[in-house]
Amino acid sequence: MKISAQLAVWLCAVFGLVCLGAALTALSGGAALTDPAEREASFGYAAFYGFLTLIAAVFGALSWLMSRGKFGPTE
Numbered sequence: 001m002k003i004s005a006q007l008a009v010w011l012c013a014v015f016g017l018v019c020l021g022a023a024l025t026a027l028s029g030g031a032a033l034t035d036p037a038e039r040e041a042s043f044g045y046a047a048f049y050g051f052l053t054l055i056a057a058v059f060g061a062l063s064w065l066m067s068r069g070k071f072g073p074t075e
Contacts, residue, residue, distance in 0.1 A: 004067070005066040006063075008060070008063035009060050009063045009067060012057070012060030012063060013056075015052075016052075016053050016056030016057055016060065019049045019050075019053040019056060022049040023045075023046045023049035023050040024046075026045040026046035026049060027042075030042035030043050
């Protein structure tokens with residue numbers, strides 16, 4: 001299955017926003033937990049989803065650059 005670079009930009013943006021929402025939810029919920037193990041797990045989930053947000057942003061930026069022809073001539 002082939003997708004265009006422009007579609008990849010939008011898909012990365014949607015995926016990044018979903019992951020950012022999950023990370024913020026895990027961070028905000030971590031303060032209300034009383035068990036230290038659950039609090040650490042919540043912060044671990046937040047870090048993981050924050051990492052996925054960063055990956056989506058990088059691949060979205062690369063797709064945007066490819067769609068603009070910054071890595072070579074567009075066909």
